[in-house]
Amino acid sequence: MLVHSRKTRWAVWAGFWLLFLPLFALPLLVVLGASFATHWSGALPSGPTLEHYRSATRGEALQALTTSLVTAVAASLLALTAGTWAALAGAALGKRHRRVLDALFVLPVAVPSVVVGLAVLVAFSQPPLLLNGTRWIVITAHTVLVTAFAHQSVSAALTRLDPAYEQAAASLGARPASILFRVRLPLLLPSLTAAAGLCFALSMGELSATMMLYPPDWTPLPVLIYAATDRGALFTGSAVAVVLMAATLLVLFAVSRVRTRAAYR
Secondary structure: OOOOOOHHHHHHHHHHHHHHHHHHHHHHHHHHHHOOOOOOOOOOEEEOOHHHHHHOOHHHHHHHHHHHHHHHHHHHHHHHHHHHHHHHOOOOOHHHHHHHHHHHHHHHHHHHHHHHHHHHHOOOOOOOOOOOOOOOHHHHHHHHHHHHHHHHHHHHHHOOHHHHHHHHHOOOOOOHHHHHHHHHHHHHHHHHHHHHHHHHHHHHHHHHHHHOOOOOOOOHHHHHHHHHOOOOHHHHHHHHHHHHHHHHHHHHHHHHHHHHHHHHH
């Protein structure tokens, strides 16, 4: 910690907890408490039960969780591929052209996600590429929304790479493809895994664009949570939300382990 005085450190920690608890921890604790409750008429929930979690881990909820996981994994892989390719290509461009490329990738994040959903719906509701009513239109929308984060993460990592490694490989006779796959990409692996985790987490929680696009047989979990709370089933919706958070955290933990090993190598 950069603060050396003990009193100042205590003040910093106190400020952190005063901000963290009401802004981040308390809402999550409320959702967690509601997921175990049957009534909440006082300061604390009452009537503890596991029935909400039984409903949240079977049937329609389990299918929706699988849908969310498949969508997030597919969108993350597609976004990582497109974002990495664009970042590598942009590294060879001039500063002006690189700014234009960065602006194009950031544009879907700069507008509301519901606008992105509408744009995807309009673009893929007519031949020759008709995706409306299929799972692929949901995956496409999620990919568009999260690619910017993959591109920015890889672009930032590229600026920090030491060119000496590539120059040494080239001086030993390595071809550009060998330099890319055996030098640049391994050095970028920590940033690639971090970008994949961020894209996955954002895709798992995406709702606005998904509401405009999802077909009846491809319902992600955030849509199910919204539907549950909309019909007044707040406690069941809270249990489903906890399941969504747990699944996301487990995947992010696995990705962080891969990232740690990649950084160590």
